[in-house]
Structures are given as C-alpha cells and as structure tokens.
Amino acid sequence: MSDIKLTYFNGRGLAEHIRYLLKYGNIAFEDIRIEQDNWPALKESTPFGQLPLYEENGKVASQSLAVARYIGKKINLAGDDEWQNLEIDSVADTLTDLRLKHYPFYQESDPEKKEKLKQSLLSETVPYYFERFEKFITKNSGYLAANKLTWVDFFFATTLDTLTRILGVNVSEKYEGSSKLKKKIEELPAVKTWIAARPETPF
Amino acid sequence: MSDIKLTYFNGRGLAEHIRYLLKYGNIAFEDIRIEQDNWPALKESTPFGQLPLYEENGKVASQSLAVARYIGKKINLAGDDEWQNLEIDSVADTLTDLRLKHYPFYQESDPEKKEKLKQSLLSETVPYYFERFEKFITKNSGYLAANKLTWVDFFFATTLDTLTRILGVNVSEKYEGSSKLKKKIEELPAVKTWIAARPETPF
Structure with a gap:
C-alpha cells in the first residue's frame, strides 16, 4: 500500500481533477489543504514554488497535468497506444x-x-x-x-x-x-x- | 517509412525542440515553414488555431510538448518507468x-x-x-x-x-x-x- 499525499490550497483549482482521478481509481490519499497564511513557509520547500504537490512513498512531484497523466496511467485511463x-x-x-x-x-x-x-x-x-x-x-x-x-x-x-x-x-x-x-x-x-x-x- | 511533416512559422520558437528530437532520432521529416501572410488561411484548418502541427501518416496533432513527448518515446528518450x-x-x-x-x-x-x-x-x-x-x-x-x-x-x-x-x-x-x-x-x-x-x- 503506497502512502499518497496531495497538497493544495483549500479549493478545487488545479488539484480537483487529481482528486477525482484518485477517487475514481480507488486510491487512498491524504487530502492536505493548506491555508494562505501557511503558504509562504511551505513555498520555499516546493520544487518551483507551486501547488499542487503529489507525494508517493516519500517522493515528491509538482505540476498538475504531469501528476494527472501519471495517475491516469496507473488506473488505466491512458491511451491504448x-x-x-x-x-x-x-x-x-x-x-x-x-x-x-x-x-x-x-x-x-x-x-x-x-x-x-x-x-x-x-x-x-x-x-x-x-x-x-x-x-x-x-x-x-x-x-x-x-x-x-x-x-x-x-x-x-x-x-x-x-x-x-x-x-x-x-x-x-x-x-x-x-x-x-x-x-x-x-x-x-x-x-x-x-x-x-x-x-x-x-x- | 512513415511520412512525417512538421508545420510551423519560419522560426525556432515552439518547434525547434521537435526538430532537434527528430534530427537526433534520425527521423526524416518535411520541415514546413509558413509565412505570416499564409497563416490566416491555414489557421482555420488547425485543431485549435495553433502551430506547430505534427503530421504522421496523414494523422495530425498539435501542442508542442505533447508532440515532443510522443517523439521522445519513439526514440528512447523517455523515462525508464x-x-x-x-x-x-x-x-x-x-x-x-x-x-x-x-x-x-x-x-x-x-x-x-x-x-x-x-x-x-x-x-x-x-x-x-x-x-x-x-x-x-x-x-x-x-x-x-x-x-x-x-x-x-x-x-x-x-x-x-x-x-x-x-x-x-x-x-x-x-x-x-x-x-x-x-x-x-x-x-x-x-x-x-x-x-x-x-x-x-x-x-
């Protein structure tokens, strides 16, 4: 069982399609929502100062479309070729x-x-x-x-x-x-x- | 042998990395460069009014990163997993x-x-x-x-x-x-x- 975390602001924005995909694929994840006040402290630790962040077994990736593509492949929602x-x-x-x-x-x-x-x-x-x-x-x-x-x-x-x-x-x-x-x-x-x-x- | 065409303006811009990849992969292609004057007539026929266009055996795709990823896989320049x-x-x-x-x-x-x-x-x-x-x-x-x-x-x-x-x-x-x-x-x-x-x- 992998340990998956999705970090975003408290909103849908560029994270919601990832949440939909994880739910559709029945993949358990921690839906971390940070408040604007806590963002400056976290920002410095992200790869390019952006959310969402996707974490799987301790490895971290950013960019919402890259993450969606990755999850899409995992749950058979990619192309056939x-x-x-x-x-x-x-x-x-x-x-x-x-x-x-x-x-x-x-x-x-x-x-x-x-x-x-x-x-x-x-x-x-x-x-x-x-x-x-x-x-x-x-x-x-x-x-x-x-x-x-x-x-x-x-x-x-x-x-x-x-x-x-x-x-x-x-x-x-x-x-x-x-x-x-x-x-x-x-x-x-x-x-x-x-x-x-x-x-x-x-x- | 596939029939590959890349259509863009007469410049590097968002097509040049695709040209590099095709050259690196030794994939022959037609490097079509259109002049601004001819763009309005062509624009209407593109999927979303944008260049570059990538054509392979009569099928057409747009979006320069999507095309680069596709060619990257073709020539073993993708990830191992x-x-x-x-x-x-x-x-x-x-x-x-x-x-x-x-x-x-x-x-x-x-x-x-x-x-x-x-x-x-x-x-x-x-x-x-x-x-x-x-x-x-x-x-x-x-x-x-x-x-x-x-x-x-x-x-x-x-x-x-x-x-x-x-x-x-x-x-x-x-x-x-x-x-x-x-x-x-x-x-x-x-x-x-x-x-x-x-x-x-x-x-």
Missing part, C-alpha cells in the same frame, strides 16, 4: 491554454475593465474553444480523445467547473457534447460520492 | 511556465514599461528558475530528470535559446549546470549538423 496518448496530451495542454486565457479577467480589479474582459471571453474565447471541443467529442464517441474515457476528460470537467465559477456563467451550456461529458464524469459513482462529501469552497 | 516520466513532464511544464512569464515583456511596446519588465525578469524570474534548475541538474547527473538524457533536455536547450534571444541577455550565463546541459544538447552530432544547416531566423 502512443498516438492516443498524444491526442490526450494535446487536449490537456489546450485546456491549459484556455485556463490561462481567463487569468487576466480573474486578476483584474477595475470593474469596467473586468466586464470588458468577461464579455470578450464569453463572446470570443469560449465559443472558439467549445465549438472545437464539440468536434473532438463527436469524433471520439462522447469523449475528448482516444474514443474512450481517459484522464483528460476529468481535467475537462473540472476546468469547466472552474471557468463557470469564476465567470459566473455556465460556459458549456450551449454545447451539448461538452455538457454531457462533464455530467458523465460528475456522475461516475466514486466522483459523485466525492462531490457530495468534499469541503465546500468558492473555487 | 512512469515515475521518471512524471519527473520529465513536471520539468517540461515548468519550462512552459517560465516561457509564459516572458510573454508580457515580448508583447510590450512601450519602451519604459518594456525595460521594467526586462529588469524584473532578469533580477527575479530568471534567478528563481535557474537556481532551481541547477539543483535538478546536479541531482540528475547533468540532466534535468531521470538521471539521463531525455526529451525534456532538448526543450530546455531551445527554451534557453529563445529567452536569450528575446531578452538579448544570455540567461544561463551564471548557471554552470544549465549552460553545460544546453551545450551538451547543441553538440550532439545530429543537432550540431542541424544547427549549422538550419535557416537563419531571429527567433
């Missing part, structure tokens, strides 16, 4: 691109500028990405890649959740394939149980 | 974080603001990352991960080249391990031959 893994990885990095596009909005404090950024996200960025995700989902029998459930679908579900919470608008509402895929992930029994039990946090 | 792959992937995504930090500088047109951003990159960001890369390189016998040469070392070398060219300062000059690793990659015979033969471009 390396081309499928490339498809999966390609969508994962595209989801990161999409996440990065909403950071300027998230960080903007001027209400007028913030509203402008929001409108541009909702009228341009979101449709651009989701129209394309829809094509991938249609082509892959309801999943994003490899024609089956893989770890990137979990990252998709939590990314949609993050964007929806931060923008205050259901970003995938108009996109049937995307909405269905998110729901499919959230209704996997282990994930559903986790969602009902997890700490309530704004993001 | 999944934990090593996690280490490699973790450094790769950290290099992307570092690249993203210089984009505001790259895009700034106001000379005063640009100079401020440059100074902050050189006095804070670069030392922060490189002090930590040095630790990784010391721990991994001169490489970034897995105690051996892997595909992420190629991405490291081209990222240092990009940052150095964009900032106009040799970013790894003070960091011995990093400088040596970059040199080691650039002196691999196939890479050296490629560097001597490749088109001269500013970035």
